[in-house]
Structure formats: structure tokens, C-alpha cells
Amino acid sequence: MSDFPTTRITVPAAELDRLSFCDTDPGALAEWVIALPMANTTDTAAQVRQATWEIARLDVTAEARMALLEQIRPILHYLCARLDRNAATSHAHGDAIARLAQRLQTNLCSGYKSVVVAGLAARSAGARGLDRDLLPQAIHRALSDLSRTLLRTLQFYVEPADRLWFELNQLYLLAERLEVAETRVEDAENHERPVTTPTSAYLRSLLLACCKPNQMRYRQLAEVFNCLEDWCRFVTLEPDATSALFAVDLESDQGPVYKRLMHEAVEPRGIRTDVLVYQIESYLRDLPAEIRVPEGTSEPQLHHLAEAWGEMRPRSHRRTDTSGTIKVCVGLRSAHYFLSGGLEFQDLLDDPDNLVKQELNPFLLDPETRERHRPHGTKDVWDDAFDVGGRIPENPNVADPDGVLRRAREQAKARGRAAQPAGDTDGERSSHQIFDTTAIDTSPGGYQIRWNDPLPPQLQTGEILAMREASDNRWCVAVIRWIRQNQDGTAMGIELLAPRAVPVAVRVIQKVGGPTSYARALMLPELAPIDQPATLITPRLPFQAGQKIHLYKQGVRSTAQLTKCVLKTESVNQFTYRMLSGYLENAQVTLKMSDL
CATH class of the missing domain: 2.40.10 (Thrombin, subunit H)
Structure with a gap:
């Protein structure tokens, strides 16, 4: 039996003689867990983090380490679930909370990988009495918990950690070589299928990476991850990747890619998703299907998954490199505010006269200035507007359009509301903020832009934007289609919905x-x-x-x-x-x- 895969799996050194917080046996650890201050999630998570760090470095047998890890794993999963919920709803500290949950799960994975390496070493040395279920269970646990760390990185649109895919791939390759990839392993942390295999645990990560996660939201990815616990039975991994849509190289630090884009793979495996796609499409068409879809899963989400796992779609438009500043505001509330010329929504409802400013938008310039900026011989598409022409004359006798906004704010102050100009206070900036982004490329359908400022909390796929080029005062309406973060910053794909609104x-x-x-x-x-x-x-x-x-x-x-x-x-x-x-x-x- 070759030990080549294990030598490339990173494990911490076994350098601790004992645990600092309790005796080194499962019973003592169980008592310590019961005494944890569960009302204080952050403090408890910090203690469990230290405990898993020590267990992964404890100098004990593989069986002893496995027993300790199994004792602490349920409470760790419970804490990670609470932290993930807090991260999803916290605007100010979501990233920090997610990092804490990620560290907890990473420490747990380190412990299970240590069990794998030690167990394989004992098996290679011909040790007697080694539990035959130890290696498949440890591999299954490592794959399962690594898949949860992958989920968390995708939910925050960041790249997976270095070697994450390498260790996922190597663990599955080891399961294949040990002929335990299809061994049934019980996992109490699963919801739909309490008994799964190392292959299904690995497929969960592969399918999550193939579902175009940068086009999905935090909650949607969590729903897909939970569904994959059951849906993996409709997907197969094959040594021959010729006819598969996706493929993965088990000797690489890369996740799955389209088969036609894979070159010079050492240990390729094909990922057959056609049966799963058939099941989803049958469900959507009300045809007989074996797939179980949780209540509340939306049809658009299922259509997205069927498309992502079912075909490789070429780009509909050619992208052209570009540069320049794109000004962006995020969300329907801010888009409405700036398209209204800078008036609060209630002001527009309270006093129709305030809509003069709205009607001037998207000019934000007086007619004479517009004429100077207009190319010779061209006609502005707003010149013949059916309502602008009928309700507001060409020159509505407003010498200072900003004065309309100023007077509206003065009226708001009289009613007891904040009335300072946009940008004058921190509250106003956070309420209706314009961000400067950099255009990377453009196509007839939209832009790819790079975000230069800290990301606002509401920035997610499917969010509405109002955007304009720095040289144009008129706002376009767009929607965020995908988000990706890497060492260069945050890039996102923006689909234009309309040039005016x-x-x-x-x-x-x-x-x-x-x-x-x-x-x-x-x-x-x-x-x-x-x-x-x-x-x-x-x-x-x-x-x-x-x-x-x-x-x-x-x-x-x-x-x-x-x-x-x-x-x-x-x-x-x-x-x-x-x-x-x-x-x-x-x-x-x-x-x-x-x-x-």
C-alpha cells in the first residue's frame, strides 16, 4: 500500500503530552463540555477552539484522538451553526464571526487528518488490533468538515484557503486506494441521510463548487449544501472523464472545472451530473422524480442549479477591456433616492411639488449646460418624453435645481427630520452612499467592475444598483449577477437592465x-x-x-x-x-x- 497521498496531507506535530483544560480521556472531556458557558457563544467558541487545537496536537494513539474528536464534534457543530447565523445577520462583524467559525472547523479537520495519517502509518507497520472502521470514518469526517469550510468561503465570495482543494482531493484519493470510498459511515450531524460514504461527502464539495456559487447568496448556498446531503446519490465519479461535463484532478490543488477546460491531469475523475439534472428538471415539470426538494426552495434557484450542473454556456457577448470610474449606489432604496434627484421617498409622497427635482433627473444639469455637453447633431432621448414635455416646460424656471433639494430638506427639518445635504453627515452617507468603482471590461450586457471601497453589508448577488459613468450624470439601472473576491480585491459582474428609469x-x-x-x-x-x-x-x-x-x-x-x-x-x-x-x-x- 502506497503512503504517497498521506505524506502530502498537512497535519500538526504531535507535541503535547496532555490537555490543559481536562484529563486526556473522553469522559473527562464530556464533563468539560457540559460545563461550558453556552449562553456566551463567543467565549464558548474560544474555549472549544483552544480545545480542538490541543487535541489535534496531542501525542496519543489514533483511536484515542478519534474518541476525543467524536466527543467534542457535536458541540463544535452547534457553535458553528450559531456563529454562522450571527455572521449572516451581522452587518458590522459578520466577517470576524465567520472567521471564528472557520477556525473551529479547521482545527477539527486537523485532528481528523492526524487520525488518518497515524492510522495509515499503524496499518502500514502491521499493527494488530487496529479498528477497521477507523480510517474510513476519519476520512469521512475530514471530508465532511472540510466541505463546511468550503461552504463558508463561498458564502463570503472569497477564494478557498491554500491547499483546501488539495487535501479534499488527496483524502478522496486515499479512500479510493484503501478501497473504502463506498464504505457506509454514520454521521449524526447530517439531517437527511444519517449514513453516507466518503464519496458522497467528497461529492458535496464538488457539486457546491460547480453550482456557480458566485451567483448565489449566503442563504441560498446554505440551502444547496443541505440539499446535496441527499442529492449526491444521483451523481457519480468515474475514472474515465471523457463524457462528463465536469472533471477534477485528484493530484492538484484545484477544484472541479469543465472537462473541456482540463489539460494534462494526473489523476482525472469525471463528475457525471446528468441524472441529477434530469431529476431537478422532472421535479420542475411536475413529472415523476425521486429527488427530495425542501419546502421553500424557489423555482428560480432550481432552474439555476439545473443550468449550472447541466451545460457549459458560452458567453453571449464579447467582453472589451475598459477603464474609468463607475459610480454605484446599492439597493432599491438608494437607487430610488438618486433617480429622484436626491429626495427622500416620504418627501415625494408628501409634496408633489418636490417632484420637480425628480423630473429634472437624470439631467442634473440646466438645459443650456446640457446643450454644451451634447455632441453636435445628436438628440437627447429625454427631449420628447411624454410626461416631461407635457408637465414640465423645457426650462421650468428653476435657475438652481439644487435649490429644490435644499428647500425640500428645509421643509423636512421643519417636520423634525434630519435635513443636512447628502454627504454632510455620517448618517446620510451611510443611508444613501455613492461608491467609486473601477471598470475592468464591458459588453453589451453590462460591466465587470472592481470595488475600491469596503463592501457595504447589503452587497449580494441579485441586488439592484443605480450606476453611471463619472462623465455622465444620468443613472442606469443594473443588477449584480456574480461576486468574486481574491487577493486583488472584489470584482463583480453587473447586468444592465435599462439605461434609464x-x-x-x-x-x-x-x-x-x-x-x-x-x-x-x-x-x-x-x-x-x-x-x-x-x-x-x-x-x-x-x-x-x-x-x-x-x-x-x-x-x-x-x-x-x-x-x-x-x-x-x-x-x-x-x-x-x-x-x-x-x-x-x-x-x-x-x-x-x-x-x-
């Missing part, structure tokens, strides 16, 4: 009960070249296709019906719609770019 207020018309409160929304014009009708971007809840809504714009309330949801993310929905009453009344709305 009109900020409005909407609320659902309820059949029973009083009216609901107005919510921010954006009207996007029809884009005839790509056959995209006029649409409305709303918050995710409570808006649904088929609902009738009140649409408030320029002091006029209209009635409309949401017809079809064309985009659904964790933050917003995008609907086509038709007007039912009001000054926009027609059978189908005709808000076009040529009218704006």
Missing part, C-alpha cells in the same frame, strides 16, 4: 382590508431592440404577478396590473404590467426609450 411609488390593492403602504419602485422603459417591454421593479414582497396596484407618479395615482414576473431575485421582482386607469391609461403601457 423613472422612480415611482406602488402599493398593492387589497380586496379585503385597508390600503397598504406605498413602496419604492422603478419604471423601466421598453427596449425595442431586444424585445423587452416596459417593466416595473418592485421589492420582492408583497408583489406578485396578477395583482392590481396603485402607481403614484408626479402627484397622480393610477391603477395598473402586474402581468408577468420576468426577473426574481432575493431583493426585487421585475414585472411587465398594463395600465388600468390614470393619466397613463391604455391597454398596454407604451413607455419607450424614444419617449424618454
Whole structure:
């Protein structure tokens, strides 16, 4: 039996004679665990972190170390679950909390890897009495807990730690060579399938890496990870990678890639996902399927997974390298604020006269200045707007457009609200902040940008952005499609939804009960070249296709019906719609770019 794989797995030196916090036996460790201050998660996690660090370095037999690790593993998983929940909801300290959970799990993995190395050494030396289940169980535990460290890195859009994939690959290769890859191992920390194999534990990491995780959110990745506990039975690893969509090299420090992109692999394995994709698609079409889908899993998420695991899609547009500053604001609330010319939402509802500033947007310049900046012979698409032309003259007799905003804030101060100009206070900057980003490349569909500032907490895939080039005062509307962090910083892919938008207020018309409160929304014009009708971007809840809504714009309330949801993310929905009453009344709305 070759010990080549084990010599390349990193384990800490066994340099401790005893534990500093209790006697070196499972019973004493169990009593220590019971006495932990569970009400204080951070303090308890720090103590368990030190305990796992010592257990991984304890000079004992493989069986003794395994018994100690099995005793502390349940409480460690419980603490990691609590820390992960806190990290997901903490805006200020999420990264620090996640790092603590990651260190806990990494220490536990180090202990199990030490068991693997020591157990294999004893087996190679011909030691008698070695538990035959020790190696498959230790390999399974190491693969399972390493997969959780991988999940955490993907949830925060960061690259996996050095050697993470190498050790995952090497542990599975060792299981193959020991012929224990399909050995059934019981794991009480699993939810759906308490008995799994080292192969399924390894496949969990592979499939998680193949699902385009940089296009998914924190919660979505956690849901996929839990589903994979059961779904791995529909996926196979094969020595012949010829017909597989994905492949992995077990002798590399790389995760899975598309098979056609793999070159000169030493120990290639093909990852066959076609049966899993068939199961997901059958479920989506209400056909007979064996796959179990947890309640609450959204159809868009399942479609994403079927696409990610089912085909290699080429880029629809060629990217062109570019440079320059792109100004970005994050979230529907901030996008609505800047598209409204810098007025708070309530001000727009309270006083329709404040909408003069909204109507001036996206110029943010007086007509004479716009003429000087306009290329000779060109026509601004906003010149013939159906509502701008009718409701506001070409020169609305506002010599100082910023004065409208200033007066609105003075009125807000009189009502007891904060009224300082944007950027003058820390509170205002954090409420509606503009970030300077750097464009990396561009395509007809959007941009790749690099984030230069600290990431705001709401920055996730599926979030709405308003963005503009530094030389253009007009805001475009976009959505974040993917996020990736590495040593160079944070890069993200931005899909443009519309080059212009009109900020409005909407609320659902309820059949029973009083009216609901107005919510921010954006009207996007029809884009005839790509056959995209006029649409409305709303918050995710409570808006649904088929609902009738009140649409408030320029002091006029209209009635409309949401017809079809064309985009659904964790933050917003995008609907086509038709007007039912009001000054926009027609059978189908005709808000076009040529009218704006």
C-alpha cells in the first residue's frame, strides 16, 4: 500500500503530552463540555477552539484522538451553526464571526487528518488490533468538515484557503486506494441521510463548487449544501472523464472545472451530473422524480442549479477591456433616492411639488449646460418624453435645481427630520452612499467592475444598483449577477437592465382590508431592440404577478396590473404590467426609450 497521498496531507506535530483544560480521556472531556458557558457563544467558541487545537496536537494513539474528536464534534457543530447565523445577520462583524467559525472547523479537520495519517502509518507497520472502521470514518469526517469550510468561503465570495482543494482531493484519493470510498459511515450531524460514504461527502464539495456559487447568496448556498446531503446519490465519479461535463484532478490543488477546460491531469475523475439534472428538471415539470426538494426552495434557484450542473454556456457577448470610474449606489432604496434627484421617498409622497427635482433627473444639469455637453447633431432621448414635455416646460424656471433639494430638506427639518445635504453627515452617507468603482471590461450586457471601497453589508448577488459613468450624470439601472473576491480585491459582474428609469411609488390593492403602504419602485422603459417591454421593479414582497396596484407618479395615482414576473431575485421582482386607469391609461403601457 502506497503512503504517497498521506505524506502530502498537512497535519500538526504531535507535541503535547496532555490537555490543559481536562484529563486526556473522553469522559473527562464530556464533563468539560457540559460545563461550558453556552449562553456566551463567543467565549464558548474560544474555549472549544483552544480545545480542538490541543487535541489535534496531542501525542496519543489514533483511536484515542478519534474518541476525543467524536466527543467534542457535536458541540463544535452547534457553535458553528450559531456563529454562522450571527455572521449572516451581522452587518458590522459578520466577517470576524465567520472567521471564528472557520477556525473551529479547521482545527477539527486537523485532528481528523492526524487520525488518518497515524492510522495509515499503524496499518502500514502491521499493527494488530487496529479498528477497521477507523480510517474510513476519519476520512469521512475530514471530508465532511472540510466541505463546511468550503461552504463558508463561498458564502463570503472569497477564494478557498491554500491547499483546501488539495487535501479534499488527496483524502478522496486515499479512500479510493484503501478501497473504502463506498464504505457506509454514520454521521449524526447530517439531517437527511444519517449514513453516507466518503464519496458522497467528497461529492458535496464538488457539486457546491460547480453550482456557480458566485451567483448565489449566503442563504441560498446554505440551502444547496443541505440539499446535496441527499442529492449526491444521483451523481457519480468515474475514472474515465471523457463524457462528463465536469472533471477534477485528484493530484492538484484545484477544484472541479469543465472537462473541456482540463489539460494534462494526473489523476482525472469525471463528475457525471446528468441524472441529477434530469431529476431537478422532472421535479420542475411536475413529472415523476425521486429527488427530495425542501419546502421553500424557489423555482428560480432550481432552474439555476439545473443550468449550472447541466451545460457549459458560452458567453453571449464579447467582453472589451475598459477603464474609468463607475459610480454605484446599492439597493432599491438608494437607487430610488438618486433617480429622484436626491429626495427622500416620504418627501415625494408628501409634496408633489418636490417632484420637480425628480423630473429634472437624470439631467442634473440646466438645459443650456446640457446643450454644451451634447455632441453636435445628436438628440437627447429625454427631449420628447411624454410626461416631461407635457408637465414640465423645457426650462421650468428653476435657475438652481439644487435649490429644490435644499428647500425640500428645509421643509423636512421643519417636520423634525434630519435635513443636512447628502454627504454632510455620517448618517446620510451611510443611508444613501455613492461608491467609486473601477471598470475592468464591458459588453453589451453590462460591466465587470472592481470595488475600491469596503463592501457595504447589503452587497449580494441579485441586488439592484443605480450606476453611471463619472462623465455622465444620468443613472442606469443594473443588477449584480456574480461576486468574486481574491487577493486583488472584489470584482463583480453587473447586468444592465435599462439605461434609464423613472422612480415611482406602488402599493398593492387589497380586496379585503385597508390600503397598504406605498413602496419604492422603478419604471423601466421598453427596449425595442431586444424585445423587452416596459417593466416595473418592485421589492420582492408583497408583489406578485396578477395583482392590481396603485402607481403614484408626479402627484397622480393610477391603477395598473402586474402581468408577468420576468426577473426574481432575493431583493426585487421585475414585472411587465398594463395600465388600468390614470393619466397613463391604455391597454398596454407604451413607455419607450424614444419617449424618454
